[in-house]
Amino acid sequence: MTFTPLHRALGLSPSVLTDEILDAAVAAGVSETDDLDWKSELPPIKNISQTDVPKDIAAMANSGGGMIVYGVKESQKTATGRVDAGEFTEGHERAYRSAAVTAISPPVFGLGVHRLGIDQRAVAVVVPASVDGPHLIYKNDLFGAPIRNDADTGWMRERQVEAMYRARFDERRRASDALDSLYEEASAGRDVKERAWLVAVAHPRVPAVLGRPDRDAARSSLKRAELITLSYSNRNGIHPLENIDVHNPRPGLRRWIAVNTATGERERWKEAWAEVHHDGSVTLAAAVGGHRMSADGYFDGWQVEGRGIECCVADFAALIRAVAEGNTLDQYEVQVGIEWAGDEPLQILTVDGVGYVYDGVSTPLRQFTRVHSSINAASSDENFHREVFQLAEDAVNQGGVSNLHVMSTPPVEDV
Incomplete structure (x- = not known):
């Protein structure tokens, strides 16, 4: 049993996440929020740590958890239709989870991965709420703490980072x-x-x-x-x-x-x-x-x-x-x-x-x-x-x- 942003948007009780729930959310034109992010394509398996995946995961973890859904078209942050995201292989999943551990500090564990659909395949990644924030990502010698700002991803300012460290302790x-x-x-x-x-x-x-x-x-x-x-x-x-x-x-x-x-x-x-x-x-x-x-x-x-x-x-x-x-x-x-x-x-x-x-x-x-x-x-x-x-x-x-x-x-x- 699980309760995701899709369940909340559709007024559903906790249940197994299914392709029918995703279809209903798309049909209802559910919009992105601070805990829901629509994406049409899966990230490439090669050099996945260099893509936006670590940033997206860290932002969700820093914002109380949420869900990233691959295989949904959106316009103005609102779901408009399904698109085949492609096959999400076991190797792809291992690389994805590895990015959450090796490219984020502290690591983000416990990702929930749901493969949905047959003809129009989608992947829903549930990022759990974390008490180890702020989760940082690094680019060479620079680092930052991403965070969701409604439907967008931004960067924490110094006071936000300070407050999150205090909350962790x-x-x-x-x-x-x-x-x-x-x-x-x-x-x-x-x-x-x-x-x-x-x-x-x-x-x-x-x-x-x-x-x-x-x-x-x-x-x-x-x-x-x-x-x-x-x-x-x-x-x-x-x-x-x-x-x-x-x-x-x-x-x-x-x-x-x-x-x-x-x-x-x-x-x-x-x-x-x-x-x-x-x-x-x-x-x-x-x-x-x-x-x-x-x-x-x-x-x-x-x-x-x-x-x-x-x-x-x-x-x-x-x-x-x-x-x-x-x-x-x-x-x-x-x-x-x-x-x-x-x-x-x-x-x-x-x-x-x-x-x-x-x-x-x-x-x-x-x-x-x-x-x-x-x-x-x-x-x-x-x-x-x-x-x-x-x-x-x-x-x-x-x-x-x-x-x-x-x-x-x-x-x-x-x-």
């Missing part, structure tokens, strides 16, 4: 405060004097604005996360998503809560809770200390299996990915910590070469340092896998553990 402070607030809320009330808890929270850089998701949407995200997590992790550990009610999330304050299902006396050791907030935020809290080690034996509350941490991070990241897909979100700020308030130091356990739990390399922790990171939930599967793997590594490395055993090794990044 203010947003970062607010995002940090929001993340800390989510963490304190998710960790409140846990029995951390008896057993260690992993708490993971994520907040989108640009919160969702499409309204309150219903129970079906929340259920869909939770069930989708169950599939995503197994695309880069195995079942050799306790996955929190297997111990919460993904089928019947309950309403909370501007959120949906997936409650714990490990309620029996012999199951409470794997207690877990998850939340999907209306703004796209995600939280996960799971007991990771005192897990069962045999049919009738349990680890102590300060003993945490590295595999358990991996499972939690995998499920948490999968939930971010699923929620982001449903809300067209990209950049998330995340925070992962382990809360333990007992007398003994925290201990992260690994496994030896034959799979037995092993504590010989563990480094006792008086305090687990929360891991902070940024995750692009709209990146490719490979890039997302790498980000999740690094997050899990940062968590288990604190306890002296080097190797991951639940997550598969991500593919090597292309140089």
Whole structure:
């Protein structure tokens, strides 16, 4: 589901962008605005960074996001008809996205590309709202910050650039405060004097604005996360998503809560809770200390299996990915910590070469340092896998553990 300037101009509810919507916008003579730009031809794939593409993308990002549509004729900024924009190949798209990353500083990620039409082909590029402005483009030794001025593209003046930098820093402070607030809320009330808890929270850089998701949407995200997590992790550990009610999330304050299902006396050791907030935020809290080690034996509350941490991070990241897909979100700020308030130091356990739990390399922790990171939930599967793997590594490395055993090794990044 998406909501574009075309939806707004036609008075439509959020929906999939289709060729019929574009036809209706052209027939209605929709005019260009600060977030809509008509273009008749696709830019050339060769030297695309030297064309107006970086300027157009940066201007939209600096103006709160918008849409560039290739394959529409216009007169006096008003759509007058369709024209075949030509084939937009995978190579063309890669070059286009590359220009948004390499020719703009800071880069603009998360472009939404929609191929429309068959006989009269069009390409609609949705530029997301950004909190990293001003986005600059460079020409040799000169740089500037483009911005949309109604239907035209101009250049920011010094005071505008100053104001945008101030807004960027203010947003970062607010995002940090929001993340800390989510963490304190998710960790409140846990029995951390008896057993260690992993708490993971994520907040989108640009919160969702499409309204309150219903129970079906929340259920869909939770069930989708169950599939995503197994695309880069195995079942050799306790996955929190297997111990919460993904089928019947309950309403909370501007959120949906997936409650714990490990309620029996012999199951409470794997207690877990998850939340999907209306703004796209995600939280996960799971007991990771005192897990069962045999049919009738349990680890102590300060003993945490590295595999358990991996499972939690995998499920948490999968939930971010699923929620982001449903809300067209990209950049998330995340925070992962382990809360333990007992007398003994925290201990992260690994496994030896034959799979037995092993504590010989563990480094006792008086305090687990929360891991902070940024995750692009709209990146490719490979890039997302790498980000999740690094997050899990940062968590288990604190306890002296080097190797991951639940997550598969991500593919090597292309140089």
